[in-house]
Amino acid sequence: LQTYKRIPKYYCVADPITALAGLIIPRGWWNPGFSITWNGKETLYTVRSSEVVLVVPVFFGDALLMTSSPEVCKEILNDPTRWSKPERIMGLDVMGKNVIASNPPVWRTHRKIAAPAFDDQAFSDVWEVITTAYNQMMASPDWKSTDVHYVPAFNNITTRIALLAIVKCGFNIPMEWNQDQDDKSGSFDEIAVTLPNSSLRHIAAASEALQRILREKIITKKKELSLELELDGAVSKANKNLFGRFVAASQREGDRGLDASEIMGNLFVFLLAGHDTTAHSMVLTLALLAGQPEDQERVHRHIKSVIGDADPTYDDYSSLAPVQHCLYEAIRLFPAGWITMRLSGMDEVWSAPQLTPTGEDVVVQKGTTVMVDFIGACRNPRHFPSPHDFVPLRWAPSNDPDAPPPPSMDTFLGFSSGPRTCLGKKFASVEAVCFLTLLLRDWKVGVKLAPGESMQAWRKRVLQPELSTALKTGDVPLLLTRRLKR
Numbered sequence: 001l002q003t004y005k006r007i008p009k010y011y012c013v014a015d016p017i018t019a020l021a022g023l024i025i026p027r028g029w030w031n032p033g034f035s036i037t038w039n040g041k042e043t044l045y046t047v048r049s050s051e052v053v054l055v056v057p058v059f060f061g062d063a064l065l066m067t068s069s070p071e072v073c074k075e076i077l078n079d080p081t082r083w084s085k086p087e088r089i090m091g092l093d094v095m096g097k098n099v100i101a102s103n104p105p106v107w108r109t110h111r112k113i114a115a116p117a118f119d120d121q122a123f124s125d126v127w128e129v130i131t132t133a134y135n136q137m138m139a140s141p142d143w144k145s146t147d148v149h150y151v152p153a154f155n156n157i158t159t160r161i162a163l164l165a166i167v168k169c170g171f172n173i174p175m176e177w178n179q180d181q182d183d184k185s186g187s188f189d190e191i192a193v194t195l196p197n198s199s200l201r202h203i204a205a206a207s208e209a210l211q212r213i214l215r216e217k218i219i220t221k222k223k224e225l226s227l228e229l230e231l232d233g234a235v236s237k238a239n240k241n242l243f244g245r246f247v248a249a250s251q252r253e254g255d256r257g258l259d260a261s262e263i264m265g266n267l268f269v270f271l272l273a274g275h276d277t278t279a280h281s282m283v284l285t286l287a288l289l290a291g292q293p294e295d296q297e298r299v300h301r302h303i304k305s306v307i308g309d310a311d312p313t314y315d316d317y318s319s320l321a322p323v324q325h326c327l328y329e330a331i332r333l334f335p336a337g338w339i340t341m342r343l344s345g346m347d348e349v350w351s352a353p354q355l356t357p358t359g360e361d362v363v364v365q366k367g368t369t370v371m372v373d374f375i376g377a378c379r380n381p382r383h384f385p386s387p388h389d390f391v392p393l394r395w396a397p398s399n400d401p402d403a404p405p406p407p408s409m410d411t412f413l414g415f416s417s418g419p420r421t422c423l424g425k426k427f428a429s430v431e432a433v434c435f436l437t438l439l440l441r442d443w444k445v446g447v448k449l450a451p452g453e454s455m456q457a458w459r460k461r462v463l464q465p466e467l468s469t470a471l472k473t474g475d476v477p478l479l480l481t482r483r484l485k486r
């Protein structure tokens, strides 16, 4: 009641169930039942004619503000010192402090170590890993022997592809598409079983298996790096990835550097952040393209015009922009990182278009928790006309002088914004563009409708993501038909 009295009247008070009741339970993200459905999320703001919504808990917990205003979101995200991450989302530090679950100055140290690992060499490695995995997949009897292939859960395929990319390129640890999946002990396949199911109650289980695997690998890596430095005076190219960088930084700085738990903490969150997110974005892109054959044909023709029947190389990446547009449009509709929270370090006044129905500014008191709502911001109709439609072409510059310009990358918050913007943005884009290019070159992606079902009904039935630590799809069934080579 005290909180409620402080709230100016013009804020909308949201229905606590629609408005993410799970998050206001004091156990926060660790609430084992934490799982939020998609229902109503797209229209949360438009039905209230307000880009700020206040969530008032009915029984206990603090009120919190949610916003879909890209202008306000950017203002918040641009200043991680004034707007810190609240304790309640620090649960991701189960294995140790890390770049995601920390605030400045600790966050700055971790980010500085990790950022250089995302360079052109890493992206070119990602490209190669994905191409090899795709070709191994196509050579398997399942795929080779048929021209029409029904996959009941295509998300399992994209999940393995994404795991391969981060494990091989981020950690330089051997893993193959067609590795014997029966022998999982001590390998990343062991945790792959739990990781895709990354609701937080599964994370604890995954982290135990991962700790065991990583502890051994860190010891081996330390010995390897010491030997390299002794013999060559420098760390080899093979160790200039995330794993090598975190271990090398801890050795270099000695007691002042990262300890073993911080190395593990970072490797764990990179696996998590770099795995599920990209996997779901790739399968959602395919599902949306399956529902819009004209867009799929246009992209297929473009791919053929760039690479013909050959495998693409990393040099082709920038020529494959239409594929990237489909990915961005899928992320815009279903942002894998769907929300983040910040705590105001001082009193603030927000001033932006359509923040409130009356057009007034919003006063935010120090200590208020704000949910930066990436779903709301990515579907904000001021920036994205027809916000709920899949329109890959909106991202393409048009020759028509009357056409609206493509959305500015500055207001697209699918990968967040500011100094804490997603570190893996290009990694994810390169990985997804490579995989989608190969698949769309060779296969027409469609769906199997239930009797009497329309495409719209299929989309409504299948594309109902669950909002957990990341936005995730359920099983996405796809029907693939081989294209004839010309």
Ligand code: HEM
Pocket: 099, 100, 111, 166, 170, 270, 273, 274, 275, 277, 278, 281, 331, 335, 336, 337, 338, 339, 340, 341, 374, 413, 414, 415, 416, 419, 420, 421, 422, 423, 424, 425, 427, 428
């Ligand atoms: C389509 C795929 C992806 C999407 C949509 C995505 C989205 C996001 C978003 C919205 C954030 C901000 C979260 C917050 O502020 O709480 C974020 C942060 C982050 N992402 Fe991604 N991400 C993706 C893939 C990746 C990949 C592949 C990696 C690593 C290989 C990665 C690593 C990170 C890291 C380390 C952060 C934290 C950055 C910091 O706080 O300084 N992400 N991502």
